[in-house]
Amino acid sequence: MSDDRIPDVSELSLEEKASLTSGLNFWHTTAVERVGVPSLMLTDGPHGLRKQTGSADHLGLAGSVPATCFPPAVGLASSLDPELAERVGEALGTEAAIENVAVLLGPGINIKRSPLCGRNFEYMSEDPIVSGEMGLGLVKGIQSKGVGSSLKHFAANNQESDRMRSSSDVDPRPLHEIYLRAFERVVKGGQPWTVMTSYNKINGVWASQDPWLLTEVLRDDWGFEGLVVSDWGAVVDRIEGVRAGMDLEMPGCDGRTDADIVEAARSGALDEAALDAVVRRNLDLVRKALSRPAIDGPLDAAAHHALAREVAARCIVLLKNDGVLPLRRDAKLAVIGEFAEKPRYQGAGSSQIVPTKLDVALDEIRALADGAVSYAPGFAIDGSGDAAELRAQAVAAAADAEVAVLFLGVPAAEESEGFDRTHIDLPAVQLELLDAVLAVNPNVVVVLSNGGVVDLPFVDKVPALLEGWLLGQAGGGATADILFGVANPSARLAETIPLRLEDNPSYGNFPGDQGRVRYGEGLLVGYRWYDERKLDVRFPFGHGLSYTTFEYGDAAARVTESGDVLVTVPVTNTGAVAGREVVQAYVSLPGSAVQRAPRELKGFRSVLVEAGQTVDVEVLLRHEDLAYWDLRVDRWVVEPGRYTVEVGASSRDLRSQTAFELAGEVVRTPITLNSTFGELMDDPIVGEETRALVSEGVGGDAGALVLVTDLPVGRLDGFPLPRSVSVGLVEKAQRG
Numbered sequence: 001m002s003d004d005r006i007p008d009v010s011e012l013s014l015e016e017k018a019s020l021t022s023g024l025n026f027w028h029t030t031a032v033e034r035v036g037v038p039s040l041m042l043t044d045g046p047h048g049l050r051k052q053t054g055s056a057d058h059l060g061l062a063g064s065v066p067a068t069c070f071p072p073a074v075g076l077a078s079s080l081d082p083e084l085a086e087r088v089g090e091a092l093g094t095e096a097a098i099e100n101v102a103v104l105l106g107p108g109i110n111i112k113r114s115p116l117c118g119r120n121f122e123y124m125s126e127d128p129i130v131s132g133e134m135g136l137g138l139v140k141g142i143q144s145k146g147v148g149s150s151l152k153h154f155a156a157n158n159q160e161s162d163r164m165r166s167s168s169d170v171d172p173r174p175l176h177e178i179y180l181r182a183f184e185r186v187v188k189g190g191q192p193w194t195v196m197t198s199y200n201k202i203n204g205v206w207a208s209q210d211p212w213l214l215t216e217v218l219r220d221d222w223g224f225e226g227l228v229v230s231d232w233g234a235v236v237d238r239i240e241g242v243r244a245g246m247d248l249e250m251p252g253c254d255g256r257t258d259a260d261i262v263e264a265a266r267s268g269a270l271d272e273a274a275l276d277a278v279v280r281r282n283l284d285l286v287r288k289a290l291s292r293p294a295i296d297g298p299l300d301a302a303a304h305h306a307l308a309r310e311v312a313a314r315c316i317v318l319l320k321n322d323g324v325l326p327l328r329r330d331a332k333l334a335v336i337g338e339f340a341e342k343p344r345y346q347g348a349g350s351s352q353i354v355p356t357k358l359d360v361a362l363d364e365i366r367a368l369a370d371g372a373v374s375y376a377p378g379f380a381i382d383g384s385g386d387a388a389e390l391r392a393q394a395v396a397a398a399a400d401a402e403v404a405v406l407f408l409g410v411p412a413a414e415e416s417e418g419f420d421r422t423h424i425d426l427p428a429v430q431l432e433l434l435d436a437v438l439a440v441n442p443n444v445v446v447v448l449s450n451g452g453v454v455d456l457p458f459v460d461k462v463p464a465l466l467e468g469w470l471l472g473q474a475g476g477g478a479t480a481d482i483l484f485g486v487a488n489p490s491a492r493l494a495e496t497i498p499l500r501l502e503d504n505p506s507y508g509n510f511p512g513d514q515g516r517v518r519y520g521e522g523l524l525v526g527y528r529w530y531d532e533r534k535l536d537v538r539f540p541f542g543h544g545l546s547y548t549t550f551e552y553g554d555a556a557a558r559v560t561e562s563g564d565v566l567v568t569v570p571v572t573n574t575g576a577v578a579g580r581e582v583v584q585a586y587v588s589l590p591g592s593a594v595q596r597a598p599r600e601l602k603g604f605r606s607v608l609v610e611a612g613q614t615v616d617v618e619v620l621l622r623h624e625d626l627a628y629w630d631l632r633v634d635r636w637v638v639e640p641g642r643y644t645v646e647v648g649a650s651s652r653d654l655r656s657q658t659a660f661e662l663a664g665e666v667v668r669t670p671i672t673l674n675s676t677f678g679e680l681m682d683d684p685i686v687g688e689e690t691r692a693l694v695s696e697g698v699g700g701d702a703g704a705l706v707l708v709t710d711l712p713v714g715r716l717d718g719f720p721l722p723r724s725v726s727v728g729l730v731e732k733a734q735r736g
Contacts (some may be wrong), residue, residue, distance in 0.1 A: 003195070007035040009279045014272070017279045019259040021242065022103060023252035027052065029282070030252065040252065042194075042229070046106030046122055047072045047088075047472065048345070048353035049095045053703070067095050068304040069346055069353040070472065070629050071728030073108060073134075074451055075469040077124035078491040080582045081606040082137035084314055089141020089149075091304050096147040097554035098297040099221040102289035103194055103229075106351075109135040112495050113158040113525060114506040118420045119556070120472055121347035121451025125494035126526030126541065128178055128626060129465070129601050132185030139190035148193025148285065151186050153231055154218070154284055155179055155207060156519075157198035159513035161420045164233070167201035170519040176636075178525050180217070187222045193288055194227045197246060199234045200461075209240035213275045218247060227281045232350075239264050243271075247278045248285075263436045282606040301356040302578075305474055309359070312471040312478030312582075318489035318545040319456075319497075324445055324462035326485030326547060327403060329370040334397040335362050336437060337407030337430075337447075344449045345475050346407055349417025359476030361407065361447075368411035368484050374401065378437075379429045381411050391433050399440040405483065406437060409449030409468075424455045424501050434458055453497050456538050482705075485547060490580030492544035492605065492650065496527050499538050505529035505717075527598035527651045542584050542601070542650035548575025548611065552655035555647045563623035563638075565660050569647050571617050573609040578696050582606045585619045586624065586646045586654065592639060594628055599646060602626065619647070626662065632669045640664030671733035673714030680713060693729075694720050 009017065016032045024030040031039040044050040049067035070076070070088050080084070096104045108122045109131040114446035117123075118240055124131040135151065142149045156168035156179045186192060195218065197208040207213060208230050218224045229248040235241055238249060249257060264270035288664035318325070327333065340362045346353060366373045378394035379387060398404040408430045415421055420658055438444055445464040448454065449471075459465060466489075471478055481487040498504050505521035505528075512518065524532050527541035550656060553570035560566055567585050583606075586599035603619040626643070627636040642661050648654035669675075671683055680690045697720035708720050713730060717723040 003035055006290070006572050007008060007037065009276050009283065011035055012279065014262055014265055015258070015601055016122065017275055018258040018265075019255070020248040020279050020282045021247065021261065021275070022238075022258055026627045028253040029248065037283070037286055038290075040102035040286060041100065042103040042105060044106070044350045045092060045096065045101075046108050046351050047076070047102035048351075048355075049092065049099060049101065049104065049353065050353055051099050051101060053217070064352050064354050065099065066356045068301065069355040070308050070310050071315045072121050072346055072351065072451070072470045073124045074121045075312065076473050077130060077134050077315050077494040078469065079311070079314040079606065080130065080492050080494065080604055081314065082133045084606075085134045085137030086141040087244055088311055089138040090144055091141075091307055092138075093142040093147040094295055094435070095146030095299055095304070096142070097145050097292060097295040098299055099721045101147065102285075103150055104142055104317070105150045105152065105196065107135045108152050109186065110153055110157050111179055111182070111525060113519070115424050115453040115495070115498070115501065116421045116505055116510060117158060117452070118160040118415050119347070119349070119417050120453075121415065122351055122417070123479050126496065127494070127601050128181035128185075130494050130604070133604075134183035135182060135186045136189045139186055139192050143190070143481045144194065145295065148288060149190075150194040150196045150229060151183060151192040152196035154183055154195050154199035155198060155213060157207075159420055159517065160418055162239050162515065164199040165515055166512060167204050167516045168519065169203055169516055170479065171522060172631055172634070173521050173629045174519060174525070177523060184222055187218065187224050191225055194229045195224065195284060196229050196231055196481040197234055199231055206236045208234045209237055209244045211244040214245040221420070226721050227285045233673075239270055242278050243274055243277070247281045263444065267616065299356075305357050307476045308472050309474035309481070312475045313481050313487035315469060315471060315491050316478060316482050316489055317467040317493055318482070319539055319677050320459060320462070320465040321545055323688055324403060324443055324464040324486060325483065327445075327483050328540055329368065329484060330368075332371050332400075332402045333365070333373045334401035334404045335365055335373060335407070336378045336394045336397060336404055336433070338381045339377060339407035339409045339449045340365075340375065340405075341377065342381060343476050344412055345472055346470050346471065347416060347451045348412050349660050351417070355472055355473035359474050361476035361479045364477040364480035365405070365483065368480050368486065378406070378433045379427075382413075383427075383429070387429050390639050391436055394433060395436050395440055398437040401441060403443045404437050405445045405447060406434060407447045407449065408434065410451065410454060415451050421452060424453055426454050431458065431580045434462075438462070445471060445483070446619040446681075453495060455501070456497065459538060485577075488547045488577060490543065490546060490582065492542050492582045493539055494541070496530055497538040498530070498539045499536055500600060503530070503535055503537075524597060525597060528600065531598040531651065540650050540652040542582070543653070544582070544650070546575075546579045546581070548573055548577050548579040550574065550579070550581045550609065550649070552647065555645065555656040555658040557645050557658045557660040559660055559662065565621040565623070565626070565645075566602065567619045567621060567645055567647060567658070569608065569619075569656055570613040570614050571609060573611050576611055578610045580606055581610050581649070583617045584648060584650065585621060585649060586648075587621065588644045588646070589639060589641050590644060592640070596626040596628070599651070601651070630667055633667055637667055638664040640666060671730055673730055674712050675730070676710050676712055677720070679711035680729060680733065685736065686729045690729055693725065697721050
């Protein structure tokens with residue numbers, strides 16, 4: 001059926017309209033055969049297609065068709081390359097189209113508020129600019145193939161503990177500047193076909209039935225044109241959801257809530273016009289799905305696996321290297337750790353993919369090596385076996401090798417959708433193994449497999465450390481490519497690795513209790529917190545090394561006609577091999593009138609630079625990303641002033657600095673007797689006059705002048721001014 005045959009809402013009965021607003025079953029929308037509205041399939045897929053063929057569930061329990069498992073978001077975000085994310089999205093869209101899937105449920109771009117969140121492997125970053133740009137790349141790629149994306153989980157869903165009931169209590173500035181900003185970027189830049197509501201409440205209101213969130217913010221302010229779908233089981237009150245602008249309840253519940261809608265519409269409790277608006281958006285989704293160009297199968301699994309390997313290599317962060325890497329092909333190696341033989345390549349839960357192929361790191365290392373490669377598991381991932389015997393075998397192998405490559409990581413049972421972690425420690429048996437191996441061979445390369453940040457107390461003991469995250473089905477080959485220098489590492493940390501769990505900004509306010517979690521750190525999420533408090537970290541946000549070196553020249557910045565800021569900096573590859581540098585631009589405003597972090601990432605760019613070459617790198621800082629949420633007027637405001645831009649290789653490796661001037665906007669709030677003398681002194685009309693009078697009133701005492709700054713004008717008659725004078729100044733300011 002072509003999309004022009006889809007009926008208008010006026011052609012549907014009340015019962016048919018209600019039926020379109022909930023799912024037929026777990027993965028399909030409801031058809032209305034009488035008028036030719038077909039059923040569509042929506043299915044999981046942040047990093048691969050999970051099309052279930054038998055029984056259905058949202059926890060990855062039942063089987064699904066084989067599909068390419070690309071690196072989950074925790075890995076992909078470390079590439080800091082939206083163009084790479086778009087290529088992954090294109091591949092995901094192709095696979096979904098071949099399987100006749102209308103909407104792929106992803107990407108997930110919730111902020112990594114705490115390293116303990118069990119679903120951090122499925123999210124991008126602690127920073128909204130990174131999350132937004134990487135999410136936008138995926139959405140563009142997926143939808144370029146005529147398949148819809150589903151931006152999730154909207155919003156402030158930053159933990160798994162009590163996720164279906166808890167209230168995320170967030171102040172307005174962090175809510176807009178940190179937790180909604182990435183969603184706004186993707187909606188405005190990519191118009192995802194659907195946005196998925198989260199389970200939780202936001203400041204006491206269920207996300208799935210919040211008219212402020214779903215209509216005022218998403219549609220009215222951001223211009224969202226698509227459909228809002230619930231997370232599976234997120235609907236609390238279907239009628240309130242319709243009123244709020246929640247269009248599709250998933251999965252279906254055998255018509256129970258459809259009947260509620262019909263009854264409410266007939267009784268007048270629900271305005272049928274609200275239902276019609278919801279139905280139109282469901283019909284629009286059907287039209288989009290039916291307009292998809294045909295994509296011929298079968299899937300070119302080999303080509304997509306090759307892409308997955310390329311991408312995975314771009315996701316591996318070289319945290320430390322004292323010269324051990326890259327490995328010589330003829331080196332005598334001992335590969336140790338069961339993760340080398342039994343790869344952990346994705347997270348557990350609704351995103352679990354059945355891969356088309358699975359690379360094993362041990363096999364791929366042996367395929368590239370010319371020298372002898374021995375192997376010892378060293379430990380059992382599941383904790384079984386004789387730990388002492390396994391450790392002894394590994395120590396013997398390490399003692400007989402030039403270099404020991406030790407694979408450590410977090411067992412899948414310790415991090416998953418559905419629960420949060422309680423610590424960030426590697427298993428003790430693995431740390432004991434590392435110490436034993438180091439005692440016989442100091443040349444140790446540690447390769448990590450983990451979906452969330454782990455503590456790294458051993459970093460000073462090992463000469464080389466690779467953060468491998470979860471790398472998808474081709475991660476084993478990509479790891480071998482990085483180890484031997486076939487690929488040059490270029491990934492960067494999209495989240496801070498702290499020295500201690502207790503240092504992280506959410507500590508003490510995570511996961512909350514009695515159904516509420518207070519976002520007490522406010523704006524200071526991730527690196528913002530560590531920088532504000534001047535805390536040492538294990539590895540800073542944005543950190544990542546290469547097998548080559550880069551030198552930065554003098555940065556420059558200019559404001560464009562559109563109000564964006566273009567930062568330019570020459571970057572020279574001073575090493576012997578080609579490599580990628582991720583140039584990061586951090587912005588601050590000295591003397592700002594509002595609280596700000598010491599610096600905030602506002603733009604980044606991944607560039608390939610040949611050995612000896614200099615590239616003039618341009619990083620665009622979008623005008624709207626320079627705005628803060630002004631509580632006085634409840635909207636975005638760009639503060640006027642001279643902004644500093646620090647350009648570098650991480651949040652704490654800043655190589656060049658420049659500045660730019662923005663005219664911005666001076667917000668003039670109404671002056672009343674409840675305004676402070678400080679506000680009166682800042683008023684453009686009576687400010688100078690007020691300052692002179694107040695200074696005279698306090699006898700020129702500088703300390704007293706500071707004291708009265710926060711004093712409401714109408715509170716103390718006669719101090720620092722006679723009431724008649726104060727009232728006169730207020731009235732003059734009000735007249736303008």
